Amino acid sequence: MSRLQVNLPGLNLKNPIMPASGCFGFGREYSQFYDLSKLGAVMMKAATGSERFGNPTPRVAETASGMLNAIGLQNPGVEKIIENEVPFLAQYDMSVIANVAGSTVEEYEYVARTFNHTNNVHALELNISCPNVKEGGIQFGTDPSMAAKVTEIVKKASNLPVYVKLSPNVTDIVTMAKAVESAGADGLSMINTLTGMQIHLPTKRPLIANKTGGLSGAAIKPIAIRMIYEVKQHVQIPIIGMGGISNAEDVLEFLLAGASAVAVGTANFSNPLICSEIIDELSITLERYGFGSVEHAIGKAVMNE
């Protein structure tokens, strides 16, 4: 087995690196920069039951070491994604993870069930944590019983392993993680963005049209690491970690904190080749810190306690 290989429910990853949902579209744009077969997997942009236009603009703002976004889950809807986007990704030798979103339990169920109609999606990432959708997305992600309920329903509707994407906008992340684990989640994905705001001085108003946006990028990495480290001590299911990763050292930090694989989001915007470059560096970085493989590093910081 190659030293970068990781096996997770539904996902045999040749390396633990994947672009994060919403930061890579459906891969087409980035396929002009490198061969996507190099990736372990790709996490597609959120899918909802029908097409969504999303929020008014401006939808993004730059912050110190990061950015805010309030895209509002713009996507063509699950059917169009299966018809037009999944076949494109299926050409590449990598796993495909679909990000499932919705405003109601029924919508989540519908989207999850619809993904059963394709063989080219290997796992679901259940997005109960998008902070930019007003109808209810946020409640699912911050209320343990709601999170458990939607997890259970999606598990029943789908043939695929389900990774529940946790929101960091909670006081107790461990309770959330345990709730979705008990509800049948096959894995966790963490973290989504932290709700923030920027005031535009010339207009003296919030810069983002949605007013609040989700903070991502290097600024949130310590929060992600802390949350993964805490959760790892209390759950058995694997964690896909994300939040501010921009180099191979960051990846190792996530592995040590307890992530089994990682996703790279915002860093794709600064450097469209970032995932490819991290994959090239990862072996040497592991070696430098005395690890023979990715598997050996997972959770080491937790076990060292």
Next chain:
Amino acid sequence: MIRKESMKIVSTKEIAKETVEMVLKNSYISENAIPGQFLHILLDGHTLRRPISIADVDKENEMVTILFKKLGFGTEKLSESKVGDVLNVLGPSGNGFEISLEGIHTVLLIGGGIGVPPMYYLGKSLAKQNMNVISVLGFQSKEHVFYEERFQQFSKTYVVTNDGSYGDKGFVTNVIPKVGEFDRFYSCGPLPMLKAITNELFEKEGFISLEERMGCGVGACFACVVPTNTEKGYKKICSDGPVFDAREVIL
């Protein structure tokens, strides 16, 4: 196709108030850029790249000119870069003004402030294709005016300043009625200006270049969308645009 490229600064100079002209060397981008496309420039310590229009290209010498206004942290930092420094750039980005000129004889270019730069390379290219070019350039005041003589080399040029300190007083829309007949217009500038122009020139065929805050700049993140009256209902400014048919976008 967009590529990540290194562009070496060959010259940099302040040509008007808070306005910098920078010449960059790169063979791939100079060879492939068309008018209306932009560079997406990464500055040290910043997460998001800055979109700046390609204002001129010299293919023979592999040079690309940009003109930008110092407006915030990024453009301020860019202005402090020195000759010999190397910029990290994605480009050429977006869809430019590559449109058939069949049946077109006279074109009107309307640039407002920092929307003037893309009009320069466009106008120069159109004049080379024997188009009769008229330019209307709007600036805040006299000290902001740039490139007037350059536009005069290929077009009849009108300058207007908001405060009347140079040229006509007012807005570009005050001048348009007196430029005479034209078959098509091209415009780039602040949103209120584009709104006024597209309303006023609704009868005419026109193409406008839009600005919006961008995330990825390659069409993946859906940050910079604009509503359209096309079937899809929206377009992405960074990759479908920044140039659009004036009648398809809802401003």
